[in-house]
Amino acid sequence: QKEVEQNSGPLSVPEGAIASLNCTYSDRVSQSFFWYRQYSGKSPELIMSIYSNGDKEDGRFTAQLNKASQYVSLLIRDSQPSDSATYLCAVNDDFGNEKLTFGTGTRLTIIP
Amino acid sequence: GAVVSQHPSRVICKSGTSVKIECRSLDFQATTMFWYRQFPKKSLMLMATSNEGSKATYEQGVEKDKFLINHASLTLSTLTVTSAHPEDSSFYICSARKSSGPVSDEQFFGPGTRLTVL
Numbered sequence: 001q002k003e004v005e006q007n008s009g010p011l012s013v014p015e016g017a018i019a020s021l022n023c024t025y026s027d028r029v030s031q032s033f034f035w036y037r038q039y040s041g042k043s044p045e046l047i048m049s050i051y052s053n054g055d056k057e058d059g060r061f062t063a064q065l066n067k068a069s070q071y072v073s074l075l076i077r078d079s080q081p082s083d084s085a086t087y088l089c090a091v092n093d094d095f096g097n098e099k100l101t102f103g104t105g106t107r108l109t110i111i112p
Numbered sequence: 113g114a115v116v117s118q119h120p121s122r123v124i125c126k127s128g129t130s131v132k133i134e135c136r137s138l139d140f141q142a143t144t145m146f147w148y149r150q151f152p153k154k155s156l157m158l159m160a161t162s163n164e165g166s167k168a169t170y171e172q173g174v175e176k177d178k179f180l181i182n183h184a185s186l187t188l189s190t191l192t193v194t195s196a197h198p199e200d201s202s203f204y205i206c207s208a209r210k211s212s213g214p215v216s217d218e219q220f221f222g223p224g225t226r227l228t229v230l
Contacts, residue, residue, distance in 0.1 A: 043224040104155040
């Protein structure tokens with residue numbers, strides 16, 4: 001049974017600070033990792049994808065992957081109130097299997 | 113772009129009726145589409161994988177005769193909830209995977225359909 005674990009939160013971060021979201025996964029053969037943002041009542045929106053160990057930066061977002069530790073994180077710099085949402089970590093085991101396994105999500109609140 | 117639409121966005125129906133939800137990829141072709149269900153404050157649960165021109169692959173515990181999936185073209189998949197009951201009330205979300213391109217395993221989600229069965 002593939003598992004993706006996230007701290008459910010809520011995680012409260014002051015506006016302008018760095019928000020750090022963490023995710024661990026159980027399947028060592030996992031190859032593709034995604035972070036989705038979901039506002040209440042809405043569907044998920046892809047924020048970042050990462051495939052190799054290390055950091056990947058896109059604007060205020062940085063994804064970090066450590067396959068040896070089976071750990072992926074998302075950093076949000078200069079947090080804004082509009083970043084308040086639930087962040088879902090998703091994992092795909094290989095390019096042949098198309099299914100994503102989602103974590104339960106971390107609810108992030110940015111405090112003005 | 114990678115835009116996915118769903119219709120309807122919200123539906124209320126009586127118990128025992130059937131409801132059809134459409135999922136369309138608007139600006140790309142999608143060989144594979146996925147159907148998810150999400151209950152309040154819970155994560156997404158994959159129901160089935162829909163492949164164009166072939167039968168859908170259902171996840172364990174999902175009744176294929178109750179949740180009928182048709183992926184008739186590279187841009188359209190439909191989910192029909194047959195004989196809906198109140199416990200089927202949920203947020204149904206589809207996603208689509210691009211058929212080609214350098215990164216073809218990203219999934220793009222539709223806006224979701226909120227089903228309420230009375």
